[in-house]
Amino acid sequence: MSHGQDFSRRDFIKISSLFLAGSAAMSTQIGRTFNGSGDALAATGEERVVHSICEHCFWRCGIAAHVRDGKIYKITGSEHHPLSNGRLCPRGTGGIGQIYDPDRLAHPLIRERKGGTTTYRKASWDEAITLTAEKLYQIKEKYGPEAIAMMHHGYGYTFFKQMFHAFGVNKFAKPSYDFCCGPRHQGYILTYGHSAGTPEGIDIQNSRYVIFFGTHYGENMHNTAVQEIAEGIRRGLKIVVFDPRFSTLAGKAEKWLPIKAGTDIAMMQALMHVLISENLYDKEFVEENTVGFNELWDEVREMTPEKAATITDIPADDIRDIARNFARYAPAAAVHPGRRTQWYADGTQRVRAIAILNALVGNYKMPGGVVKYQKYNIAKPDAHPHPHFEKEIWSKYPLFTDIKPENTIASHEIIQQTLQDEIKAWFVYGVNVPETVTMGRKTAIEAMNKVEFLVAVDTLPMEVTGYADVVLPECTYLERYDDLDAGRPYRTPFVALRQPVVEPMFDSKPGNEIARMMAEKLDLHGVFPDSVETYLDNRLKKEGSSLEEVKKTGVLLGKPTDLYRKPGEKLKFKTPSGKIELASSKMKDAGFDAVPKYVAQDEAPNGYYRILTGRKPMLTFGRTANNRFLGDLPTAKENEIWVNPDIASQHRLEHGEYVHLKNQAGVVSEFPIKVKVTERIRKDAVYMVHGFGHYFKKLNHAYARGASHNELISKSEIDTTVGAVGFQNNFVTFIKEA
Known part of the structure; x- marks a missing residue:
């Protein structure tokens, strides 16, 4: 459907509840489940435990889903999976709230226009897939395969990627590359x-x-890492946290240093200055294993602790003490690389x-230091008759060299190329674009209203589905097979299985089946085997196992990684020099710049405050926003805006009152947010949890709960080395409800 037509894709709000799950219809669906052979099992009261992997965050911990009378009644951590070790975070246990969400998408939907009104109608799978295939084929023929792009999040994207590769499409973007993992991956690759x-x-x-710079363990709840930190503390681990906010992790720290936001590199340079000027660094290791x-x-010669103190607001004596302690405890000491690393x-x-x-x-491959995990080197899938195109990087940024097959372009580049009429079709898998892409909500909506054809695959009516021409309801991770979770390095290398616990509810389908249907409609015969079970079984048999065997525990384990270097071992690094490149x-x-330089960030306008963001332990943004099992917890009902008491006094704000936020560009939050007056935040910043303030009313539980952080992003800054997006130079002030 052309972007030239005079309707807004936001008309999705007119979808009838007939096309959503609905609690009454849901009750008729509960009670069908799978037995070990995949046959439907009657609701006889039988109890079973099915081992699979979670999908509430990228950690993908092992889970044990407990089924009684055909219904999942409990989810616990799998004792077999090395990332869970029998434990699970609050989000992982909350999967029940996703599968039994009464707002779930129940049927394929096609956008149509009647009498000047744009709405959606229920469609059959054949009709929806046929329309999708026809539109994608037409756009490919008219503009070339480069006019089609896929944005994805979640492990189920792999089958769609395989289908698109066979179709000649090779623009894939995972938004988390832009602001979370991209700089972290590439920064380490460039160095180690x-x-x-x-x-x-x-x-x-x-x-x-261990030194942390703004890494919110305990709030992002990465299960394995939290377990390891707890074990480290039990063994006497000392933690130092640099963060403008007193986080949960700061509460476990020996020392919290409320650093000025945006000055981390200056602080790190000062720590380097002390290590070098006081001869505290490991000279032998540096001479033998590094260049530069x-x-x-x-x-760093001029970045003395005294100079850094004027930049970071951290006293020079504290900087020296931390650098000296870091050296004293080394090599059993480390600075953590963090996550969500792109702030500016x-x-x-x-x-x-x-x-x-x-x-x-000198802590590389040493106990307590930086280690390199190994992965389970599982054999690649059998080739299919349609050759995969050679991977081509479409990103314009010179050091965008993705280490995984997840990205060939940054997600913000898809937005930009769409606005420039270069990309004509989007296939969106599990990405709620208006509330996810870090160019801000307004820019994302402009692009979605301009793209000629948009397909959304999701389990819930997220905002993005309201801008789609076709909505394809995927069943949840508890109702489907995905590809094997293989290739992630860890202490114990592993291959994990996601398998269905119960049958798909309503008229939803697993992604592997949707991708296979699309491939057939596109005349890409033979891309997928007859069944996903056959595909998985063939892969596992190459490892001396089988699907039936791995189903029992959900995981196939390799030999533990040999983590530490041996005395006299010569180290070799996959850098141009073969050494660590300082x-x-x-x-x-x-x-x-060959070495990191400190560049000062923008200062807030008078009366405005820098927005810092994070998450709550029981929420993973869009994945859990509508989850009643989690969202009804007292601390998860809404987000709050943290304000320092002195700033609250200046603006006459009371703890617990509601305000609207206005950013530096004049954008006012659609919904109000509760004020939290606290000493745990610096005076020049405020803090709010991302993932709230949903504006789509069909998300009955998430709608209008708190304020949207993405709505308040009007300024983005690009890291021109790898194409990542920073958005922390946005500022807000307060508009009182009265």
């Missing part, structure tokens, strides 16, 4: 030649001293500074 890993390659449980030491010293335009250099600090104390040759060759 390998990624920081997920889970991160820090031997926390054996460490004696002199260039690094030339850069310097994310890659910020992560490189972290990697350099670790290298200076000064990056790739950065230099691409025209960027």
Whole structure:
């Protein structure tokens, strides 16, 4: 449907409840489940436990789903999976709230216009898939495959990617690359030649001293990492936290330092200055295993603790003490690489500074330091008759070199290319674009209203589905198979299985089946085997196992990683020099600074305050926004705006009152937010949890709860090395409800 037509895709609000799940219809669906062979099991009261993997965050922990009388009544951590070890975070246990959400999408939907009104109608799968295939084929024929792009989040994207590769499409973007993992991956690769890993390659449980810069463990609830930190603390681990906000992790720290936001690199340079000027660094390790030491010293020579104190608001004596303690506890000491690492335009250099600090104390492949996990080297899937196109990087940024097959372009580039008429069709899998893409809500909506054809695959009527021409309801992760979770490095390498616990409810389908149907409509015969079970079984048989065997525990384990270097071991790194690059040759060759430099960030306008964001332990943004099982918890009903008492007094704000937020561009939040007056935030910043303030009324539980952070993003800054997006130079003030 052309973007030239005079309707707004936001007309999705007119969808009848007939096309959604509805609680009455839902009750008739509960009671069908799978037995071990995949046959429907009657609701006889029988109890079973099915092992699978979670989908509430990218950690994908092992879960044990407990079924009674055909219904999942409890989800616990799998004792077989190395990332869960029998434990699960609050989000993981809340999967019941997703599968039995009364607002679930129940049927395929097609946008149509009648009598000047745009609405949706219920469609059959054949009709919806046929329309999708026809539109994609027409756009490919008219504009070329580069006019089609896929944005995705969640592990189920793999089958769609395979289908699109066979179709000749190779523009894939995972929005989390832009603001979370991209700079972290590339910063480590530029320094060490390998990624920081997920889970991160820090031997926390054996460490004696770990420094964190704004990493909110305990709130982002990465299960394994929280367990390892708890074990480290039990063994005497000392934690230091630099953060403008007193986070949950800061509450576990030996020392919290309320650093001024945007000054991390200056602080890291000052720590380097102390290590080098006081000869506290590991000279032997640095001389043998690094390049660029002199260039690094030339850069940090002038960043004394006294100078850094004027920039960061952290006393010089504290800076010296931390640097000395870091060296004293090394090599069983580390600076954690963090997550959500792109805050401004310097994310890659910020992560490189972290990697350099670790290298200076010689903690690489040492107990308590930086370690490199191994992955389970599972055989690749059998080739199909349609050749995969060679991976082509579409991003314009010189160091956008993705280490995984998830991205060939940054998601913000898809937005920009759409606005420039270069991309004509979107296929969106599990990405709530208006509330996710970091160009801000307004820009995202402009692009969605301009794109010629938009398909959304989702389980719930998220905002993005209201801008789609076709909505394809996927069943939840508890009702489907996905591809094997293989290739993630860890202490114990593993291959994990996602398998259906109960049958798909309503007229929803698993992604693997949707992708297979689309492939057939596009005449891409043979891309997928006859059944996903056959595909998975063939892959596992190459490892000496089988689908039937792995179903029992949900995981296939390899040999534990040999983490530590041996005495006299010569280290080799996959960098151009073969060594740790304190000064990056790739950065230099691409025209960027070879060593990290501190660049001052924008200051807030008078009466405005920098927005800092994070999450709550029981929520993962859009994945859990409508989850009644989690959202009804007292601390999860809405987000709050944290305000320092002095600032609250200046604006006459009372604890618990509601205000609207106005950003520096004059954008006012659609919904109000509750004020939390607290000493736990600096005076020049405010803090709010992302993922609230949903404006789509069909999200009955999430609608109008709190304020949207994405709505208040009017300014984005690009890290021109790797194409990541920073958005923390946005500021807000308060508009009282009265």
